[in-house]
Amino acid sequence: MxxxxxxxxxxxxxxxxxxxxxxxxxxxxxxxxxxxxxxxxxxxxxxxxxxxxxxxxxxxxxxxxxxxxxxxADVWGIRFYPPSKKLIELPFKVGYERIxxxxxxxxxxxxxxxxxxxxxxxxxxxxxxxxxxxxxxxxxxxxxxxxxxxxxxxxxxxxxxxxxxxxxxxxxxxxxxxxxKDHHAAAVRAYYRGVTGFHPDNFIELHFLDAYNPGYFWIFPLPNGEANVGLGMRSDIVKKKGLNLRKELDVIVASEQFRDRFRDAEQIDPTVGYGLPLxxxxxxxxxxxxxxxxxxxxxxxxxxxxxxxxxxxxxxxxxxxxxxxxxxxxxxxxxxxxxxxxxxxxxxxxxxxxYRMQQIMQYKWITNLLTGIVAANPKVIELLCRMYTDFELRKQLVKPTFWWKLFRTKTGQVPAVARK
Ligand SMILES: Cc1cc2nc3c(=O)[nH]c(=O)nc-3n(C[C@H](O)[C@H](O)[C@H](O)COP(=O)(O)OP(=O)(O)OC[C@H]3O[C@@H](n4cnc5c(N)ncnc54)[C@H](O)[C@@H]3O)c2cc1C
Known part of the structure; x- marks a missing residue:
């Protein structure tokens, strides 16, 4: 010994x-x-x-x-697709230069x-x-x-x-x-080659789809034309809905929404799954x-x-x-x-x-409303970019008053509470 x-x-x-x-x-x-x-x-x-x-x-x-x-692959931001499919692009750094x-x-x-x-x-x-x-x-x-x-x-x-x-x-x-199970997620991953339509600066993509809430479908760009494609959901919901995530991943990839992007793509590895203790x-x-x-x-x-x-x-x-x-x-x-x-x-x-944000996003209408406000407001997008590195700023996101002020600010001005 x-x-x-x-x-x-x-x-x-x-x-x-x-x-x-x-x-x-x-x-x-x-x-x-x-x-x-x-x-x-x-x-x-x-x-x-x-x-x-x-x-x-x-x-x-x-x-x-x-x-x-x-x-x-060097990654410079996130493409966020809410259930409304209204794309929001969030660079990790405001006005970045790709080095x-x-x-x-x-x-x-x-x-x-x-x-x-x-x-x-x-x-x-x-x-x-x-x-x-x-x-x-x-x-x-x-x-x-x-x-x-x-x-x-x-x-x-x-x-x-x-x-x-x-x-x-x-x-x-x-x-x-x-x-x-309420604090655990299940997820599956597949490697593909030849997926098209990525952001030129390798933004990772999170697609929040109606049928898989809370959770998301992802497409992450890898080097050499490959991509990591997957689907993750909270385990209690997977169980309640009796979903087989491997099959659901195939369904999503073949769906009208993604068919074009996967038209010439090939899966290069079997789909595999694992748990996420949240x-x-x-x-x-x-x-x-x-x-x-x-x-x-x-x-x-x-x-x-x-x-x-x-x-x-x-x-x-x-x-x-x-x-x-x-x-x-x-x-x-x-x-x-x-x-x-x-x-x-x-x-x-x-x-x-x-966790609070995960809970809020279970309500599709709230997610769509909030992302609608963001998509129409470049200054808010800038603010959200800064939130990637500024935790204090990120705390604003779960405050209803923050969104209420934005909703009322038709001029696109960031409210004083968030400008500090
Ligand atoms: C599908 C999926 C997608 C994910 N996507 C992301 C992502 O994009 N980004 C991200 O940051 N996180 C992601 N995660 C989470 C991430 O994978 C884990 O949080 C991370 O791997 C945790 O690291 P770890 O070292 O704790 O555990 P692990 O990476 O699991 O390492 C544990 C190690 O312990 C060893 N081990 C286990 N049992 C024994 C034993 N009895 N004796 C000796 N050795 C043992 C294993 O061989 C292993 O090497 C994802 C998870 C899943 C399932």
Whole structure:
């Protein structure tokens, strides 16, 4: 058996980011994954601005290495199609100039992005990376946790950091984080080649369709003429309507609305599905000798389905607390509760806001009314662009007074409340 203070289960974005942050703090760790990399992960492959911002904090050259190695699609905005189909284009930066090395977001197949993170892990000699090893059991001991792999190997640790994703056994059985269908989404993804009609600056597309609410159909542009195409919906609604999302994806692609864009396209991989544990319900993500990160901590944005950014962010927060645990030799639940305090401050407010927006958007008429106001008002579009980076501004979106003032402002002037 190997005694080691910090063991991380799962080397996806959450686990890899935890190990990297620890390493840059000068702290060794053991990082275990059941897969060998490169490996696929069912995802929309959209990497929001949070990810480069955080990774650059480790090493300002890190994103250069990523771009050189995997040439991701540089993304400059979102095309948003409400049920009324009235297109709204939201660039991530007002008046941007397209410089690929300064892109605010990317689309990169996860088989590449996750392999890149593993390459970064391999550059750090103090991370003991153990692949092709599935942790089968975790047992609470006097010192912390005893982890046992399928092949019989064991690790004794003081702090277990769980980054083992949406199906985490530890999160469910040890930390008691049951799946709640009202706060969970199901989604399917297919790779296509030859889809046409993209924005020239790789805007990702979210199509909010009547029959799939709350949820959306997406088309994200990948390099080399490929696209990530998918459909996601809240699991309780999928169950209630008895939908088979794989079949529904085919129905949408063949529908009148999208037929032209897919006329010469071919699907290059079978359609695959996976679950999204949404962060719309408050949960406690720490306890005696453990922390839950990423999907194991149910931290996916309930409106956009974005989880990579929060996986990396929670990994950083876990690593920074682990440094304090080691310094003070404290691994008890009371000390580790500081993790939840920081998650609350950094991520929960944003998750709650997204949940409120997800709920508001269940009412088609409200969505159509609000997007109608936006589409007719260039200054509001500019304001919404600024909201991408300004969280305080984004809070205005769920305030009825904000929309009421816009509705009454026929001149297109942004109301004073939002100009601050
Ligand atoms: C269809 C779909 C579309 C999505 N689209 C987007 C998107 O466009 N943008 C976005 O930001 N997010 C998206 N998400 C969410 C995103 O995929 C996740 O939030 C993200 O992968 C979470 O990272 P993670 O490291 O927590 O978990 P994962 O990426 O799932 O990594 C977990 C790792 O743990 C390993 N593991 C599991 N069990 C064990 C074990 N017992 N022993 C050892 N290793 C183990 C696995 O092999 C895996 O490598 C999407 C999700 C889905 C399902």
């Amino acid at each position: 190997t005694p080691t203070p910090i063991v991380i289960i799962g080397a996806g974005p959450a686990g890899a980011a935890t190990a990297l942050r620890l390493s840059y703090l000068g702290i060794p760790s053991t990082l275990i994954d059941k897969a060998t990399f490169p490996r696929d992960k069912v995802c929309g492959d959209a990497i929001s601005g949070k990810v480069p911002t955080l990774l650059n904090r480790l090493d300002p050259a890190i994103m250069d290495r990523f771009r050189k190695r995997f040439s991701p 690929p090395d300064e892109a605010p977001g990317y689309v990169s197949k996860r088989i590449d992005f996750d392999a890149f993170l593993i390459e970064e892990v391999r550059r750090r000699p103090d991370i003991d990376l153990i692949l092709n090893t599935e942790i089968k059991t975790t047992e609470r001991t006097q010192e912390g946790y005893l982890l046992r792999a399928k092949d019989g190997r064991e690790w004794q640790c003081r702090l277990l950091i769980d980054g083992s994703g949406a199906h985490s056994r530890f999160s469910r059985h040890e930390a008691g984080q049951e799946t709640d 962060g719309s319900k408050d949960r406690t993500l720490s306890g005696d000798h453990y922390l839950l990160t990423g999907d194991a901590g149910h931290l996916i944005d309930p409106l956009t389905g974005e989880g990579i950014g929060n996986a990396v962010y929670s990994g950083f927060i876990a690593a920074e607390l682990a440094e304090k645990c080691l310094a003070e030799n404290r691994f008890d639940a009371e000390f580790l509760a500081a993790y939840d305090v920081r998650i609350e401050r950094v991520l929960r407010t944003e998750l709650r806001l997204s």
